Structure formats: structure tokens, C-alpha cells
Amino acid sequence: MKKQKSRKGTVTIRDVARESGFAASTVSIVLNNAPLARYIPPTTKARIQKTAKGLGYHPNIFAKSLRSKRNHTVGVILFDITDPYCTLILRGIEKSLYQESYLSILCDAHNERARFERYLEMMLERRVEGLLVLANWLYLDINVLADLERGKIPTVIIGRELESSATSSVTVDDEGGAYSAVAHLYSLGHRKIAFVRGPKALSSSKARWRGVQRFARDSRLDLDPKLVVDLPDQINLNAGVDDAFRITEELLKQKKSFTALMAYDDMTAFGALRALTKAGIKVPQECSIIGFDDVNPSHLMVPALTTVRQPMDAMGASAVSILLDGISSAAENRTVSAIHRKLPAELVIRETTQSIS
Amino acid sequence: MKKQKSRKGTVTIRDVARESGFAASTVSIVLNNAPLARYIPPTTKARIQKTAKGLGYHPNIFAKSLRSKRNHTVGVILFDITDPYCTLILRGIEKSLYQESYLSILCDAHNERARFERYLEMMLERRVEGLLVLANWLYLDINVLADLERGKIPTVIIGRELESSATSSVTVDDEGGAYSAVAHLYSLGHRKIAFVRGPKALSSSKARWRGVQRFARDSRLDLDPKLVVDLPDQINLNAGVDDAFRITEELLKQKKSFTALMAYDDMTAFGALRALTKAGIKVPQECSIIGFDDVNPSHLMVPALTTVRQPMDAMGASAVSILLDGISSAAENRTVSAIHRKLPAELVIRETTQSIS
DNA sequence: TCCCGAAGTTCGATTTAAATG
DNA sequence: GCATTTAAATCGAACTTCGGG
Numbered sequence: 001m002k003k004q005k006s007r008k009g010t011v012t013i014r015d016v017a018r019e020s021g022f023a024a025s026t027v028s029i030v031l032n033n034a035p036l037a038r039y040i041p042p043t044t045k046a047r048i049q050k051t052a053k054g055l056g057y058h059p060n061i062f063a064k065s066l067r068s069k070r071n072h073t074v075g076v077i078l079f080d081i082t083d084p085y086c087t088l089i090l091r092g093i094e095k096s097l098y099q100e101s102y103l104s105i106l107c108d109a110h111n112e113r114a115r116f117e118r119y120l121e122m123m124l125e126r127r128v129e130g131l132l133v134l135a136n137w138l139y140l141d142i143n144v145l146a147d148l149e150r151g152k153i154p155t156v157i158i159g160r161e162l163e164s165s166a167t168s169s170v171t172v173d174d175e176g177g178a179y180s181a182v183a184h185l186y187s188l189g190h191r192k193i194a195f196v197r198g199p200k201a202l203s204s205s206k207a208r209w210r211g212v213q214r215f216a217r218d219s220r221l222d223l224d225p226k227l228v229v230d231l232p233d234q235i236n237l238n239a240g241v242d243d244a245f246r247i248t249e250e251l252l253k254q255k256k257s258f259t260a261l262m263a264y265d266d267m268t269a270f271g272a273l274r275a276l277t278k279a280g281i282k283v284p285q286e287c288s289i290i291g292f293d294d295v296n297p298s299h300l301m302v303p304a305l306t307t308v309r310q311p312m313d314a315m316g317a318s319a320v321s322i323l324l325d326g327i328s329s330a331a332e333n334r335t336v337s338a339i340h341r342k343l344p345a346e347l348v349i350r351e352t353t354q355s356i357s
Numbered sequence: 358m359k360k361q362k363s364r365k366g367t368v369t370i371r372d373v374a375r376e377s378g379f380a381a382s383t384v385s386i387v388l389n390n391a392p393l394a395r396y397i398p399p400t401t402k403a404r405i406q407k408t409a410k411g412l413g414y415h416p417n418i419f420a421k422s423l424r425s426k427r428n429h430t431v432g433v434i435l436f437d438i439t440d441p442y443c444t445l446i447l448r449g450i451e452k453s454l455y456q457e458s459y460l461s462i463l464c465d466a467h468n469e470r471a472r473f474e475r476y477l478e479m480m481l482e483r484r485v486e487g488l489l490v491l492a493n494w495l496y497l498d499i500n501v502l503a504d505l506e507r508g509k510i511p512t513v514i515i516g517r518e519l520e521s522s523a524t525s526s527v528t529v530d531d532e533g534g535a536y537s538a539v540a541h542l543y544s545l546g547h548r549k550i551a552f553v554r555g556p557k558a559l560s561s562s563k564a565r566w567r568g569v570q571r572f573a574r575d576s577r578l579d580l581d582p583k584l585v586v587d588l589p590d591q592i593n594l595n596a597g598v599d600d601a602f603r604i605t606e607e608l609l610k611q612k613k614s615f616t617a618l619m620a621y622d623d624m625t626a627f628g629a630l631r632a633l634t635k636a637g638i639k640v641p642q643e644c645s646i647i648g649f650d651d652v653n654p655s656h657l658m659v660p661a662l663t664t665v666r667q668p669m670d671a672m673g674a675s676a677v678s679i680l681l682d683g684i685s686s687a688a689e690n691r692t693v694s695a696i697h698r699k700l701p702a703e704l705v706i707r708e709t710t711q712s713i714s
Numbered sequence: 715t716c717c718c719g720a721a722g723t724t725c726g727a728t729t730t731a732a733a734t735g
Numbered sequence: 736g737c738a739t740t741t742a743a744a745t746c747g748a749a750c751t752t753c754g755g756g
Contacts, residue, residue, distance in 0.1 A: 062423040063747035106463040297654030420726035
């Protein structure tokens with residue numbers, strides 16, 4: 001009754017033990033190459049390994065995790081998987097995780113607070129070893145942050161500056177990127193430039209605008225307040241394109257002429273492009289457009305969008321490396337302070353910008 | 358020594374037991390509302406629940422899974438997360454999974470066989486309860502399928518017809534969709550239609566072409582072989598756009614005139630649009646274009662792409678429902694035969710098609 | 715003491731069988 | 736027999752300790 005053949009399809013360490021004629025502990029020691037395995041003769045090892053393979057033995061990960069408290073899994077929470085921005089960062093994350101044999105649980109919060117909290121709860125229950133939060137397009141406020149820190153597990157936020165926080169972060173240099181974007185337009189001869197800024201509530205909106213202002217100061221470029229508009233504060237991604245469309249149309253209506261338009265991001269640029277095209281204004285011949293992000297569809301557009309690329313791949317990789325460091329530190333009971341990494345953006349010149357002729 | 362206060366931050370069922378003055382088993386029964394809880398007086402229940410909450414008790418999921426062999430997790434393998442097609446299906450999957458409180462482990466195979474197999478192995482080791490495979494753009498052959506079936510866990514493939522297989526599948530009605538696409542062009546007066554077909558190795562290429570042929574027969578539309586070209590057999594997604602671009606240029610070079618172009622999918626349509634634009638041909642005024650999929654960037658294009666929409670959301674939901682059925686059947690040792698669901702596609706008329714004038 | 719291997723405990727929760735009044 | 740509660744076995748692997756040659 002005790003020596004019953006394994007009735008279910010799963011083969012346990014005891015099956016291997018019985019089949020090989022050794023004790024379960026020996027099998028464990030051999031298969032894990034534990035320190036004690038040093039004393040076990042090669043013949044025994046070979047026999048055990050052979051029967052293990054023969055039986056198709058795979059250690060039960062639950063039992064393993066129960067003891068070790070580790071599961072080689074990290075949680076990834078993002079706020080809209082439909083956003084191509086997320087997609088590219090996910091790719092970067094995945095690559096790094098794969099190398100370390102970590103798997104990830106993916107949660108899509110749909111930009112909803114409740115969903116975010118529910119997912120956070122679920123991942124904590126599952127005791128993921130760390131958390132990656134993709135805070136694109138999100139109005140991350142104190143509460144969410146508090147939730148995160150309540151979890152007490154290593155966490156890295158991507159896409160949102162959190163200098164003050166105890167939670168690590170990885171961001172782009174929004175200010176520098178915006179600076180180089182205006183600089184590009186300026187170098188093409190553009191002086192009357194319209195700006196569609198991002199929602200005020202987003203920190204990246206402010207940072208990008210600072211970049212613009214800094215360039216304006218540096219080069220004595222005149223920023224006409226009439227040519228500066230803001231995207232409304234909302235969180236629907238696709239509506240963002242529509243808003244940009246609407247706002248650009250209004251900009252056009254008031255007859256304030258401009259020869260170039262700098263959009264908050266690529267999505268905004270798409271909306272603007274549509275508005276300009278509808279108004280019969282040719283891009284780039286009559287008006288240049290530049291975006292920000294270099295999101296997937298940007299290079300597919302006709303004309304292809306000139307933009308400022310966020311190094312999404314590198315951001316994902318960087319976040320993972322910080323996270324895994326945090327995890328191993330936590331495992332060894334060392335404490336580490338939060339790390340805030342800011343990566344440079346890169347100007348990508350394509351077809352929507354052209355020198356003034 | 359045995360009654361030591363829990364030294365770590367984690368609070369176990371025994372902590373709750375000690376604190377409430379009952380045995381661990383009683384606590385378990387109450388908290389899980391097990392059958393035996395019927396006999397337990399409300400006062401006891403209340404006391405236990407209160408202390409559990411007070412202590413912030415969360416059952417250890419590893420221990421739970423160790424016994425129950427369930428973990429409320431499914432694996433999702435896709436072949437290129439960069440593909441917007443995947444993205445929308447993921448959203449559909451996520452929605453349904455969320456409702457059932459399932460979490461998903463996401464794996465991106467990068468269109469590489471080795472990666473696919475490694476991930477499959479990892480998920481099997483983790484004993485995910487089921488598997489969802491997003492077989493877009495993949496040259497799924499017998500081997501991969503065999504791998505999948507070797508796993509012996511419920512599996513649903515999305516985007517690939519597998520009528521013969523023991524593995525369930527969810528697909529679109531490619532043939533019907535293509536039929537309605539040509540029908541749309543035909544109804545606008547187009548008779549000289551060019552076709553950029555998909556790679557021969559993909560079953561959806563064949564199915565879509567069958568739809569075209571069927572319409573041609575039904576309406577006595579002449580299909581000029583000179584206007585039919587194929588995308589090469591390769592698996593790089595972005596190269597697909599470039600290939601389409603190149604192929605359309607060749608089509609143009611040979612001076613065979615056409616008034617409309619039907620692309621294998623949206624990505625192909627983007628490539629074609631670029632080629633036509635470069636050649637100075639106005640879309641849709643001089644040439645209409647229709648795609649397939651209704652992938653995310655399609656509605657952002659200027660002009661917005663007319664296409665045939667795959668009901669990605671519904672496909673994801675459908676796959677999840679089949680999968681969860683499979684999982685509960687497996688849990689109860691019932692056997693179910695594979696289910697093959699085919700969902701209708703929907704014509705979405707936007708700006709790249711126009712009646713011949 | 716060295717070598718080889720086994721027995722037993724632990725992780726945390728569930729569930730059975732059994733013990734109280 | 737009934738209501739109420741619990742000790743003990745179990746899940747599978749890892750690790751510590753122990754014993755025989």
C-alpha cells in the first residue's frame with residue numbers, strides 16, 4: 001500500500017528512488033548536484049540519472065517552491081497592452097528575463113485603478129519574486145505607489161520618474177529628447193513651430209516641454225503661446241489620437257500659420273498628420289511633423305514619421321537587471337537603495353520633416 | 358521551540374490557529390468554507406475570520422498547489438509580440454482570463470523554434486493548467502504540434518486551422534473574409550484587381566485565395582495571373598512589409614495596370630501603399646487598397662485602411678472558454694474531443710477604397 | 715575519520731479519521 | 736448518533752542528521 005506504483009501520470013522523486021534502488025534523499029542529492037553529491041560514486045549517479053531520465057522525471061515545482069520560497073517568476077503590470085509603446089518594452093523585458101530563465105506573469109490593467117489593484121493583489125498572493133510596472137500613459141499617483149510599496153517586494157517602474165521614491169525606476173531622457181527634436185526642426189530652418197503638448201498630469205509632458213524651452217533659450221527661438229496647445233487629461237489611448245486630430249484642426253482654424261509641428265508623442269503626431277492632410281496641407285512639403293517614442297507603426301506610415309526614439313529594448317533590459325539585482329539582494333537579506341536610471345533618446349529622421357525651402 | 362512565534366513576515370495558518378485558539382484544521386475548514394464548515398458554529402467562524410484578517414493571513418499558494426495540483430495559471434505562447442495582431446488577441450484573452458481569476462504566463466518565441474521549445478518545456482515544468490498558442494505568422498509544422506501534444510495538457514491554438522488535430526483551434530473564416538473583400542472591390546466597379554497573396558506555406562494564404570476564387574467564379578470576375586504575386590516564405594514580420602513594398606514595385610514596373618489591390622494582410626497593404634505612393638499613384642483616387650486583419654495601426658493611417666477585421670477579441674475569448682472547459686474536464690478526468698471554432702470576419706470600409714469614377 | 719547511503723524533518727495547507735462532550 | 740473540534744497523514748522535494756562499513 002505504501003509501495004504502490006504511482007497511480008497518476010506524474011512521476012515523483014520516490015518513483016525514481018524505487019526504480020533505481022536508492023533512497024529518495026540520495027536521488028535528490030544527485031539530481032541537484034548538492035554538496036553531498038561529492039561522496040557519491042559515479043556509478044550510483046549514473047544509475048540514478050538514467051532512471052530519472054527514463055521515467056521522465058520532472059521535479060514538482062510547487063514542492064520545490066514551498067521550501068525554497070522562490071519561483072523564478074516576476075510579475076509585469078502594464079496599463080494598456082494595446083499601446084505599441086508597451087509592446088516594444090515587453091520585448092526588451094522578455095529578452096533579458098529569458099536569459100535568466102525567469103518567466104513572467106503579464107497583467108493588463110486597462111488603465112483602471114481597480115483592475116490594477118486586483119492584479120497587484122493576485123501577484124502578491126502568488127509570491128512573484130519581483131514586479132515590473134510599465135507606467136506609460138498612466139496617472140500614477142501616491143496611492144498606487146503606496147500599494148506597490150506595501151507589497152515589500154523588489155519593484156521597478158518603467159517610464160515614469162520617481163526620483164523621490166523608494167521604488168526604482170527606468171525612464172528616458174524626455175527633456176534631452178525633446179531638445180534634440182526642436183533642434184532638428186530648427187536646423188531645417190523652421191521658426192514658426194506649433195506644439196501639441198501632452199496632458200498636464202503626465203510628468204513626461206513637463207519634462208519634454210522643459211527640453212523645448214531650454215532649446216528656445218539656447219537658440220533664441222521664439223515660442224508663440226498661440227501655437228502651443230495641450231492634450232486634455234484623460235487616459236484613453238486611442239482617444240488621444242482623436243484629441244490630437246481635433247486640437248490640430250482648431251490650431252489650423254485660428255489661422256496662426258506654422259511650418260512645423262512637434263507632437264507630444266507618435267500617436268499625437270498621427271492625429272496631427274490626419275488633420276493636416278484633411279486640411280489639404282502636404283506633409284512634409286508644407287508642414288513638417290515630428291513625434292516622440294518611435295512606436296511600432298511610425299515607420300510604416302506614409303510618409304514615415306520622423307521621431308525621437310525611446311530605447312525601449314534597453315529600457316526593458318535595464319529594468320530587468322535592476323529588478324534581478326534587487327531580488328538577489330532581498331534573497332540574501334541585503335538592503336539596496338532604489339536606483340533611478342535615465343536613458344538617452346535618439347533622433348530618428350524619416351520622411352515627415354523637411355527643410356524649409 | 359515548536360510554538361515559536363513566526364519569525365518571518367509571512368503569517369501561516371498555524372499563526373491564525375494559535376491566535377484564535379483553534380486548530381489549524383479548523384481554520385482551514387472555515388476559511389475555505391469546506392463541507393465540514395456546516396457543523397461549525399457561526400461564533401467560531403467569526404472569530405477565526407476576524408483573527409485571520411487581523412493578522413493579514415494569506416494562504417501560501419505553493420502549499421495549496423502542492424496538494425491540489427492546480428494553480429489557476431495558463432501559459433500563453435506567441436511568436437512575435439511585436440505583431441499588432443497578437444496584441445489585440447492578447448487583450449481578448451486577458452479579459453476572459455481575468456473574469457475567471459486566472460493569471461497567464463506570457464512567452465514570446467521570437468519566431469524561433471528553439472525558443473518555442475524551451476518555453477514550452479518551462480511552462481510544462483511549472484505545470485500550467487492549459488496552453489494557449491498564438492500561431493500567427495508561424496510555420497507550424499508537425500513537430501511543434503507533436504511537442505504540444507506530448508505535454509498532455511489542454512491546449513488551444515489561435516489563428517491556425519488544425520481540423521485533423523487533437524488540439525483545439527480557433528480561427529477566422531479566412532475564405533469568407535477574402536470573399537467579402539473582393540466583393541467590396543467589385544461592387545465599387547473594380548475589375549482589374551491585383552493580388553498580393555501571403556506566403557504559400559501559410560494555410561490562411563490558401564484559404565483567403567480560395568475565397569477570392571470562389572467570388573471570381575460566382576461573379577465571373579477575371580483573375581489575371583499577371584496580377585497575382587506571392588509574398589516569399591519567410592518568417593520575419595517586419596520584412597513582410599518590405600517584401601510587400603518590393604513586390605508591389607515590381608508589379609508596377611511591368612506596366613500591367615490595375616485599379617485596386619487586395620493585400621494578404623494589413624502589413625502587406627502598408628507596404629503596397631508605400632510603393633504606390635512612391636510611384637505617384639494616389640490612394641484611393643487612382644488605386645484602391647484593401648487589407649486583412651484590421652490590426653491596430655490600420656485605422657491610424659492616412660488614409661485609413663479599408664480592411665477585413667478579424668474578431669480578435671472574440672477569438673481570444675473563445676479560445677479561453679474552450680481552454681477552461683478543457684481544464685475542468687481534465688480535472689474531473691472526463692475526456693473531451695478537440696473543438697475547432699471558426700469565427701466570421703467583418704468588412705471594415707474606411708478610406709483606401711473608392712468607387713471607380 | 716572517511717565514504718556511502720538512508721531515515722527523518724521541514725515547508726504550509728488540506729483532508730481524513732477520530733476524539734470529545 | 737449528533738454536533739464540534741482536532742490530531743495525524745498527505746502532497747513532493749530538499750536538507751540535516753545519523754549509522755554502518
